[in-house]
Amino acid sequence: MTNENVELSERHRCFGGQVEFYRHWSTACNTPMRFSIFLPPQAEHGKVPVLYWLSGLTCTEENFIEKSGAQRYAAEHGIMLVAPDTSPRGLNLPGEDDAYDFGSGAGFYLNATQAPWNAHYRMYDYVVEELPALIASTFPADVQRTGVFGHSMGGHGALTVALRNPERYRSVSAFAPICAPSLSPWGKKAFSAYLGSDESTWQKYNAHHLVRSTASRLPLLVDQGTADQFITEQLMPWELEKACREVDYPLTLRFQAGFDHSYYFISTFMRDHLAYHASALGVVGARPWTVA
Amino acid sequence: MTNENVELSERHRCFGGQVEFYRHWSTACNTPMRFSIFLPPQAEHGKVPVLYWLSGLTCTEENFIEKSGAQRYAAEHGIMLVAPDTSPRGLNLPGEDDAYDFGSGAGFYLNATQAPWNAHYRMYDYVVEELPALIASTFPADVQRTGVFGHSMGGHGALTVALRNPERYRSVSAFAPICAPSLSPWGKKAFSAYLGSDESTWQKYNAHHLVRSTASRLPLLVDQGTADQFITEQLMPWELEKACREVDYPLTLRFQAGFDHSYYFISTFMRDHLAYHASALGVVGARPWTVA
Numbered sequence: 001m002t003n004e005n006v007e008l009s010e011r012h013r014c015f016g017g018q019v020e021f022y023r024h025w026s027t028a029c030n031t032p033m034r035f036s037i038f039l040p041p042q043a044e045h046g047k048v049p050v051l052y053w054l055s056g057l058t059c060t061e062e063n064f065i066e067k068s069g070a071q072r073y074a075a076e077h078g079i080m081l082v083a084p085d086t087s088p089r090g091l092n093l094p095g096e097d098d099a100y101d102f103g104s105g106a107g108f109y110l111n112a113t114q115a116p117w118n119a120h121y122r123m124y125d126y127v128v129e130e131l132p133a134l135i136a137s138t139f140p141a142d143v144q145r146t147g148v149f150g151h152s153m154g155g156h157g158a159l160t161v162a163l164r165n166p167e168r169y170r171s172v173s174a175f176a177p178i179c180a181p182s183l184s185p186w187g188k189k190a191f192s193a194y195l196g197s198d199e200s201t202w203q204k205y206n207a208h209h210l211v212r213s214t215a216s217r218l219p220l221l222v223d224q225g226t227a228d229q230f231i232t233e234q235l236m237p238w239e240l241e242k243a244c245r246e247v248d249y250p251l252t253l254r255f256q257a258g259f260d261h262s263y264y265f266i267s268t269f270m271r272d273h274l275a276y277h278a279s280a281l282g283v284v285g286a287r288p289w290t291v292a
Numbered sequence: 293m294t295n296e297n298v299e300l301s302e303r304h305r306c307f308g309g310q311v312e313f314y315r316h317w318s319t320a321c322n323t324p325m326r327f328s329i330f331l332p333p334q335a336e337h338g339k340v341p342v343l344y345w346l347s348g349l350t351c352t353e354e355n356f357i358e359k360s361g362a363q364r365y366a367a368e369h370g371i372m373l374v375a376p377d378t379s380p381r382g383l384n385l386p387g388e389d390d391a392y393d394f395g396s397g398a399g400f401y402l403n404a405t406q407a408p409w410n411a412h413y414r415m416y417d418y419v420v421e422e423l424p425a426l427i428a429s430t431f432p433a434d435v436q437r438t439g440v441f442g443h444s445m446g447g448h449g450a451l452t453v454a455l456r457n458p459e460r461y462r463s464v465s466a467f468a469p470i471c472a473p474s475l476s477p478w479g480k481k482a483f484s485a486y487l488g489s490d491e492s493t494w495q496k497y498n499a500h501h502l503v504r505s506t507a508s509r510l511p512l513l514v515d516q517g518t519a520d521q522f523i524t525e526q527l528m529p530w531e532l533e534k535a536c537r538e539v540d541y542p543l544t545l546r547f548q549a550g551f552d553h554s555y556y557f558i559s560t561f562m563r564d565h566l567a568y569h570a571s572a573l574g575v576v577g578a579r580p581w582t583v584a
Contacts, residue, residue, distance in 0.1 A: 012552055012556035012557070013519065013550040013551045013552065013556065013557065014560055015559075016560075019556050066358070067358050067359060069559065071556075071559070071560075072361065072563075227305065257305075258305040259304075260304055260305065262304050264305065264306035265304070265305065267306070267361065268308075268363075268364075271364075
């Protein structure tokens with residue numbers, strides 16, 4: 001560790017590498033933030049690709065690293081995993097802990113423009129700028145080989161940060177993402193409060209809009225369970241599918257029969273996603289990924 | 293489902309099979325009990341071997357099925373997993389919720405003989421008799437092919453129920469088990485209150501004693517992290533090693549360098565343990581298990 005700002009809180013040996021939990025001062029959020037990291041065994045010998053995981057509503061930096069089973073595959077491919085918390089916490093902003101889908105645990109990976117949220121809820125800058133800079137200065141990350149993926153609200157986060165920054169991310173995928181937040185109750189509630197009532201300001205956080213407006217063609221991989229209780233009202237994968245078809249944007253959208261919104265779904269397809277990112281990130285020995 | 297006593301509370305598709313959570317009235321414990329189960333894809337077509345997981349202190353029926361990653365390997369081998377809760381709960385017995393290592397979440401897989409615990413804390417009968425009978429009558433379990441494994445307090449549970457019932461279990465393994473509970477603070481506290489001060493009554497729950505007194509030679513596989521904070525005071529694997537050596541009992545005890553007591557340790561070696569049980573349970577296609 002070379003970064004004095006980063007404080008280790010836990011370390012656990014896992015699949016030949018290390019799971020670690022850190023706390024640090026965030027300039028973007030103007031408050032301490034937390035993240036977990038998996039350092040694969042290969043990181044002891046040099047720089048390795050880094051794959052960010054963005055979690056869904058109510059999650060912390062723990063859920064993914066505890067439940068996804070991703071470490072096994074990351075160890076096989078030699079990929080570093082980084083999973084930040086989903087929002088600032090403990091700021092005593094009015095209403096920050098009143099609902100599971102707003103405030104704490106619900107940062108939506110955007111930069112709030114409305115008071116009081118705009119003083120701290122700047123998860124877009126945190127995830128795109130600050131955290132990668134911190135990771136690069138602290139861990140053996142090959143930042144030229146960076147990918148991002150996530151679940152639900154974090155699937156929205158992964159898609160939108162990658163679509164807006166194709167020069168920063170070489171691979172992106174999502175599990176059950178919120179594909180068109182401006183059309184969903186979760187998104188409308190969050191965007192209204194964080195961004196205000198002018199819906200034109202919402203568009204840069206709408207995956208189904210961004211695929212229509214970007215010149216890049218970074219391919220998207222999305223897995224969606226057909227028994228997901230949120231699919232119709234909140235996730236709307238067909239909005240993403242429609243937008244991609246209109247502009248010929250490369251999308252692999254897989255509907256997984258009978259799967260719901262839980263980590264039982266995520267863990268089942270984690271192997272596929274790690275193989276997909278490994279291939280796109282140029283991991284030596286990774287097989288070219290093909291749709292199963 | 294053919295058993296009216298068993299109430300489904302959750303079902304999640306996972307690795308081609310189903311994770312399910314159940315609640316039922318327990319005659320042994322005289323209170324409702326809960327368990328989780330993983331039905332592998334092969335269970336749709338016939339009976340499959342069943343492997344019981346016994347969890348450690350503070351755990352419920354959720355920890356293993358959420359964090360271990362065992363479903364992937366159980367799906368590959370076609371093995372049913374069953375993980376019961378670790379004690380009765382919500383009985384309002386004096387002191388039942390005062391400490392993490394006694395009462396709720398700390399049943400120790402024994403039959404209490406001391407009031408008030410003896411009216412409900414009968415986890416030995418529950419795990420050895422009642423739950424397997426319920427599983428056999430409700431799910432497609434090939435009960436002739438039953439194994440058991442567990443962690444910490446549940447490692448103690450797995451070793452002791454298997455050592456006392458070699459006709460019921462064809463395979464047994466443990467992660468960081470309490471090997472000699474009568475010598476450890478956790479065990480002394482629990483055994484004193486559940487079983488009373490006559491230490492001769494404790495012996496049937498002492499793995500390091502049972503290997504000396506049994507005629508069977510069901511092999512034991514034990515993984516133990518060297519960075520486990522409980523190894524010296526509570527777990528004492530050398531007591532088991534010593535006893536096995538004295539009586540030539542077959543034990544594979546693996547010290548895993550740098551691993552601690554967490555599910556990050558358990559998940560890392562879950563593949564080995566499932567392969568071990570699959571081989572011992574006669575799963576077709578399972579490779580003979582050898583020490584790595």
